[in-house]
Amino acid sequence: MDLISIRDLTKEDVEAYFKKTAEMEKNLASGKKPVSNIVVANLFFEPSTRTSLSFQTAAKRLGADSVVYNASTGSTQKGETLKDTIRIIDGYADLIVIRHPLEGSARLAADVAVHPVINAGDGGNQHPTQTLIDLYTILKCKGKIDGLAVQLVGDLKHARAMRSLLYGLAMFGADVTLVAPKGLEMEKSVIDEVRERFGAKVSERSSLDLKSCDVLYVCRVQKERFSDPYEAEKVQKEFSLHEEDLKDVKKDLIILHPLPKIDEIPESVDRSPHAKYFEQAKYGVPVRMAILYSIIKEAQK
Amino acid sequence: MDLISIRDLTKEDVEAYFKKTAEMEKNLASGKKPVSNIVVANLFFEPSTRTSLSFQTAAKRLGADSVVYNASTGSTQKGETLKDTIRIIDGYADLIVIRHPLEGSARLAADVAVHPVINAGDGGNQHPTQTLIDLYTILKCKGKIDGLAVQLVGDLKHARAMRSLLYGLAMFGADVTLVAPKGLEMEKSVIDEVRERFGAKVSERSSLDLKSCDVLYVCRVQKERFSDPYEAEKVQKEFSLHEEDLKDVKKDLIILHPLPKIDEIPESVDRSPHAKYFEQAKYGVPVRMAILYSIIKEAQK
Amino acid sequence: MDLISIRDLTKEDVEAYFKKTAEMEKNLASGKKPVSNIVVANLFFEPSTRTSLSFQTAAKRLGADSVVYNASTGSTQKGETLKDTIRIIDGYADLIVIRHPLEGSARLAADVAVHPVINAGDGGNQHPTQTLIDLYTILKCKGKIDGLAVQLVGDLKHARAMRSLLYGLAMFGADVTLVAPKGLEMEKSVIDEVRERFGAKVSERSSLDLKSCDVLYVCRVQKERFSDPYEAEKVQKEFSLHEEDLKDVKKDLIILHPLPKIDEIPESVDRSPHAKYFEQAKYGVPVRMAILYSIIKEAQK
Numbered sequence: 001m002d003l004i005s006i007r008d009l010t011k012e013d014v015e016a017y018f019k020k021t022a023e024m025e026k027n028l029a030s031g032k033k034p035v036s037n038i039v040v041a042n043l044f045f046e047p048s049t050r051t052s053l054s055f056q057t058a059a060k061r062l063g064a065d066s067v068v069y070n071a072s073t074g075s076t077q078k079g080e081t082l083k084d085t086i087r088i089i090d091g092y093a094d095l096i097v098i099r100h101p102l103e104g105s106a107r108l109a110a111d112v113a114v115h116p117v118i119n120a121g122d123g124g125n126q127h128p129t130q131t132l133i134d135l136y137t138i139l140k141c142k143g144k145i146d147g148l149a150v151q152l153v154g155d156l157k158h159a160r161a162m163r164s165l166l167y168g169l170a171m172f173g174a175d176v177t178l179v180a181p182k183g184l185e186m187e188k189s190v191i192d193e194v195r196e197r198f199g200a201k202v203s204e205r206s207s208l209d210l211k212s213c214d215v216l217y218v219c220r221v222q223k224e225r226f227s228d229p230y231e232a233e234k235v236q237k238e239f240s241l242h243e244e245d246l247k248d249v250k251k252d253l254i255i256l257h258p259l260p261k262i263d264e265i266p267e268s269v270d271r272s273p274h275a276k277y278f279e280q281a282k283y284g285v286p287v288r289m290a291i292l293y294s295i296i297k298e299a300q301k
Numbered sequence: 302m303d304l305i306s307i308r309d310l311t312k313e314d315v316e317a318y319f320k321k322t323a324e325m326e327k328n329l330a331s332g333k334k335p336v337s338n339i340v341v342a343n344l345f346f347e348p349s350t351r352t353s354l355s356f357q358t359a360a361k362r363l364g365a366d367s368v369v370y371n372a373s374t375g376s377t378q379k380g381e382t383l384k385d386t387i388r389i390i391d392g393y394a395d396l397i398v399i400r401h402p403l404e405g406s407a408r409l410a411a412d413v414a415v416h417p418v419i420n421a422g423d424g425g426n427q428h429p430t431q432t433l434i435d436l437y438t439i440l441k442c443k444g445k446i447d448g449l450a451v452q453l454v455g456d457l458k459h460a461r462a463m464r465s466l467l468y469g470l471a472m473f474g475a476d477v478t479l480v481a482p483k484g485l486e487m488e489k490s491v492i493d494e495v496r497e498r499f500g501a502k503v504s505e506r507s508s509l510d511l512k513s514c515d516v517l518y519v520c521r522v523q524k525e526r527f528s529d530p531y532e533a534e535k536v537q538k539e540f541s542l543h544e545e546d547l548k549d550v551k552k553d554l555i556i557l558h559p560l561p562k563i564d565e566i567p568e569s570v571d572r573s574p575h576a577k578y579f580e581q582a583k584y585g586v587p588v589r590m591a592i593l594y595s596i597i598k599e600a601q602k
Numbered sequence: 603m604d605l606i607s608i609r610d611l612t613k614e615d616v617e618a619y620f621k622k623t624a625e626m627e628k629n630l631a632s633g634k635k636p637v638s639n640i641v642v643a644n645l646f647f648e649p650s651t652r653t654s655l656s657f658q659t660a661a662k663r664l665g666a667d668s669v670v671y672n673a674s675t676g677s678t679q680k681g682e683t684l685k686d687t688i689r690i691i692d693g694y695a696d697l698i699v700i701r702h703p704l705e706g707s708a709r710l711a712a713d714v715a716v717h718p719v720i721n722a723g724d725g726g727n728q729h730p731t732q733t734l735i736d737l738y739t740i741l742k743c744k745g746k747i748d749g750l751a752v753q754l755v756g757d758l759k760h761a762r763a764m765r766s767l768l769y770g771l772a773m774f775g776a777d778v779t780l781v782a783p784k785g786l787e788m789e790k791s792v793i794d795e796v797r798e799r800f801g802a803k804v805s806e807r808s809s810l811d812l813k814s815c816d817v818l819y820v821c822r823v824q825k826e827r828f829s830d831p832y833e834a835e836k837v838q839k840e841f842s843l844h845e846e847d848l849k850d851v852k853k854d855l856i857i858l859h860p861l862p863k864i865d866e867i868p869e870s871v872d873r874s875p876h877a878k879y880f881e882q883a884k885y886g887v888p889v890r891m892a893i894l895y896s897i898i899k900e901a902q903k
Contacts, residue, residue: 031338037633039659050389053368057340057393060366065662067655080862081869088652088861091884092659259389260381267382282392332639351690354669358641358694361667560690561682568683583693 001298002110002117003291005126006164011171014132020290021136021283028286033063038296040064041093043085043109044120045071045100050259050281051120051130055097058288064296067093086112095296098122116295124160130258131164133287135172137280138215141254145172149212153179154219154239154264156186161258162219163190170200174215178204181235184221208241210249216241216274217256218264240264246274256280302599303411303418304592306427307465312472318433319440321591322584325363329587334364339597341365342394344386344410345421346372346401351560351582352421352431356398359589365597368394387413396597399423417596425461431559432465434588436473438581439516442555446473450513454480455520455540455565457487462559463520464491471501475516479505482536485522509542511550517542517575518557519565541565547575557581603900604712604719605893607728608766613773616734622892623738623885626664630888635665640898642666643695645687645711646722647673647702652861653722653732656886657699657894664891666898669695688714697898700724718897726762732860733766735889737774739882740817743856747774751814755781756821756841756866758788763860764821765792772802776817780806783837786823810843812851818843818876819858820866842866848876858882 002008009017027034040059044052052068059066069089082105089096090113098109099120106119106126121127138145150169156162156178166186169176171194178186185204194200210216218241226232241255243266257265257277269275303309310318328335341360345353353369360367370390383406390397391414399410400421407420407427422428439446451470457463457479467487470477472495479487486505495501511517519542527533542556544567558566558578570576604610611619629636642661646654654670661668671691684707691698692715700711701722708721708728723729740747752771758764758780768788771778773796780788787806796802812818820843828834843857845868859867859879871877 033338037635037663039662041655049370049386053342053370053390054393056368060340060368061338067658067662069651069655079864083869083872084862085651087872087880088883089655091880092656092887260385262380267384270384278388278392281389285393334639350671350687354643354671354691355694357669361641361669362639561686563681568685571685579689579693582690586694 001295002119003128003295004106004110004117004119006128006131006167006171007126009128014135014168014171017132017287017290017294018136018139020294021286024286024289024293027289028061033061034293035063035296038062038064038095039093040066040095040097040292041089042066042068042120043071043089043096043098043100044069045098045105046121048099048121050284051099054281054284055120055288055292058285058292061285062289062292064292082108083112090115094299095292116299118291118295121160124158126164127160128164129288129291130161131168132291133280133283134161134165134217134256134258135168136287137256137276137283138254140283141276141279142214142252145169145174148174148214149177150174150215150217151177151179151208151210151213152186152217152219153208153241155184155221155235156180156219157184159219159258162186165217166190166202167194170194170198170202173198173200175201176203177213178202179206179208179239180204181239182206184235208245210245210253213249213253215254215256218261219258220261220264236262236264240266241269242266243268246272249274302596303420304429304596305407305411305418305420307429307432307468308427310429315433315436315469315472318588318591318595319437321595322437322587325587325590325594328590329362334362335594336364336597339363339365339396340394341367341396341398341593342370342390343367343421344370344372344390344397344399344401346399346406347422349400349422351585352400355582355585356421356589356593359586359593362586363590363593365593383409384413391416395600396593417600419592419596422461425459427465428461429465430589430592431462432469433592434581434584435462435466435518435557435559436469437588438557438577438584439555441584442577442580443515443553446470446475449475449515450478451475451516451518452478452480452509452511452514453487453518453520454509454542456485456522456536457481457520458485460520460559463487466518467491467503468495471495471499471503474499474501476502477504478514479503480507480509480540481505482540483507485536509546511546511554514550514554516555516557519562520559521562521565537563537565541567542570543567544569547573550575603897604721605730605897606708606712606719606721608730608733608769608773609728611730616737616770616773619734619889619892619896620738620741622896623888626888626891626895629891630663635663636895637665637898640664640666640697641695642668642697642699642894643691644668644670644722645673645691645698645700645702646671647700647707648723650701650723652883652886653701656883657722657890660887660890660894663887664894666894684710685714692717696901697894718901720893720897723762726760728766729762730766731890731893732763733770734893735882735885736763736767736819736858736860737770738889739858739878739885740856742885743878743881744816744854747771747776750776750816751779752776752817752819753779753781753810753812753815754788754819754821755810755843757786757823757837758782758821759786761821761860764788767819768792768804769796772796772800772804775800775802777803778805779815780804781808781810781841782806783841784808786837810847812847812855814852815855816852817856817858820863821860822863822866838864838866842868843871844868845870848874851876
């Protein structure tokens with residue numbers, strides 16, 4: 001069993017992960033380690049702090065071991081194919097976590113490997129574990145997802161977390177508003193898909209309107225995806241959150257962000273009760289424990 | 302409980318760490334691991350070999366796990382603030398060890414984090430765990446610190462270990478002589494402080510005189526702190542130890558160094574019975590075990 | 603007990619490692635961890651993926667812990683000697699695994715360290731753990747080594763694995779044919795040595811002839827060893843394996859490669875039953891477990 005795309009999961013699968021995550025939160029409190037004799041290989045072909053560290057922490061909290069491969073120091077420079085790298089690591093480890101800049105690379109890895117593969121982000125494509133964390137955070141903060149007014153704000157074209165998230169929100173019946181600068185909108189085919197598959201309510205705007213919003217999800221303008229850093233910065237400023245935007249919001253609005261954030265959210269907002277992004281980051285550990293645990297147990301059957 | 306500066310510790314605190322270190326030396330021999338279910342995050346925003354490896358080794362010898370964040374590969378490049386990074390890591394780990402080039406950064410981290418923070422060096426400022434190692438080594442080699450004639454030699458302006466060390470030596474009643482090249486002397490305010498607080502005997506010289514010296518502590522001229530590498534090298538040569546300097550010394554003189562050393566101590570001295578710097582490096586593990594252990598236990602109360 | 607060169611081992615030593623490796627394969631299946639309270643330091647002064655990861659995995663599967671030192675981030679930049687680095691790490695860890703670009707560096711490390719040292723490749727010189735993996739793979743695939751027709755193909759002058767391997771094959775009575783491009787032949791002194799010491803049958807050719815071959819061992823033209831990358835590529839193409847080369851071979855020919863491979867073996871061969879290089883990579887873990895285990899137990903006597 002691999003976890004490559006949120007599309008591979010049914011609503012029941014996701015709910016099972018949520019149930020398992022709640023168990024893992026209890027294990028974290030009690031120190032119970034339900035796994036042993038497992039080595040997880042973390043293959044990072046792109047820099048990442050929180051994804052890499054939270055997967056490593058999750059493995060250790062579970063009772064598993066991690067080995068880490070950072071592409072910059074490895075043999076990929078020498079011209080080895082990704083297939084070969086995967087085949088070799090697959091001979092060492094019990095489970096592979098992979099982040100790679102190319103779309104489809106995680107799927108390729110899953111095809112090649114005998115052991116399970118978890119996609120920790122493949123280019124602008126999918127980042128399913130982030131989506132599970134996002135949904136779990138909403139569920140913990142609001143008690144439900146169904147019927148919530150959720151706004152996704154920022155560069156929805158390039159941010160990999162956003163496509164997976166839209167799919168997950170639609171699956172659970174949220175009403176989603178997409179707020180993106182011109183030229184950086186979510187791909188139409190992605191929106192059409194969730195409308196068709198889940199009958200999801202998805203609308204589009206080109207500026208923020210937080211009055212009736214329950215969940216505001218802000219994402220970073222990823223400068224490295226632009227050829228013109230000036231353009232990137234301009235867009236980022238325009239689609240930043242400002243403290244005054246929060247004056248007329250619902251009392252229980254929550255603000256999420258996949259992090260790292262730069263200037264799209266001012267530091268003063270960090271202290272607001274609406275800000276839940278650090279809590280969201282923290283759920284990365286129990287959610288990834290639940291994913292690792294479920295996949296390890298499935299593989300041991 | 303954080304450990305940010307040696308100034309935060311009373312003499313009784315330091316003595317408690319020494320007692321705990323002796324226990325840890327016994328644990329090292331017996332293989333007893335007194336800690337479990339703890340993840341230590343090592344955040345290194347500056348390269349470091351021995352500090353990073355000895356903290357990692359200490360954690361493992363205690364029974365704890367480590368995750369390592371090296372800034373060069375992380376998201377700080379993307380513009381994330383230190384505060385945000387700390388808040389996120391604080392959500393994963395039980396304890397944070399931080400090295401950062403900016404003075405005050407460890408204190409900032411401690412203010413932000415819910416979990417305890419240990420300063421593993423903040424710029425030219427403090428390096429309290431190194432000082433505890435230095436003092437413990439002196440105690441182990443000489444049986445006491447009080448009344449010993451200690452010379453600190455080298456670039457006392459930039460070397461971060463030296464300020465903390467002067468403070469610690471003064472606290473324990475050593476007679477300290479500072480030997481620094483012109484322009485690289487210890488800051489006067491630091492000397493005034495220890496004279497006032499501990500009634501410490503501190504004198505200054507501009508060349509070595511080892512006749513009555515009990516402990517010689519040499520530190521490296523940190524080339525990267527100079528704009529002119531030629532000047533750095535000249536000073537380094539002048540304030541190097543030469544084998545003939547050791548002809549008329551006390552039989553039980555000990556030579557310490559925070560390491561790495563380059564040419565400030567000739568290789569032949571490594572074989573002399575005076576040289577204790579590798580033993581000093583080795584004490585890094587039990588001293589850091591004692592610190593980690595004490596702080597973990599305090600946090601669990 | 604160190605492991606620096608295959609030359610330090612008798613045939614009985616190697617056979618003892620093979621026996622221990624078979625035990626470790628059983629431990630891998632049962633999850634038994636025969637070691638505890640051991641920290642292995644992995645010092646890598648050269649990039650390496652599979653050697654580093656397979657040593658780390660082997661340590662974890664045994665029940666030991668690993669700390670990793672990558673030279674690019676360490677203090678060697680600051681001018682510290684290798685001797686000093688080793689002495690310091692030797693104070694932290696129970697066993698040192700070292701890869702270094704300079705010939706003789708692993709021997710130097712073993713001389714300096716109190717704890718055992720394992721050579722994970724020193725320049726173009728020795729790579730004894732790779733050789734033990736190669737020989738073990740042949741033994742597992744063919745049931746014996748004695749009398750087999752083995753061809754070593756590629757840049758036999760620079761590839762460090764090949765000298766150790768020739769020595770090991772000769773020790774076990776294989777008939778070795780060396781196939782190298784002009785100017786990249788194995789050093790004559792190495793061939794003379796194995797002829798003299800083991801009465802080994804070693805012949806040399808300048809092109810492939812696989813008709814009667816039992817084991818084909820292909821190695822990469824290491825571009826970084828050439829000053830002219832064009833020349834490197836030309837040679838590599840000439841000494842690559844082509845699918846049609848496999849038409850008239852023995853049914854049970856096995857093809858090995860130390861990996862990473864680039865274009866010296868076409869991807870289509872990966873699917874052939876002759877290709878055993880991924881299996882060979884996989885044996886890296888149990889063979890290195892056997893080596894670590896034997897050396898740890900010897901040191902504990």
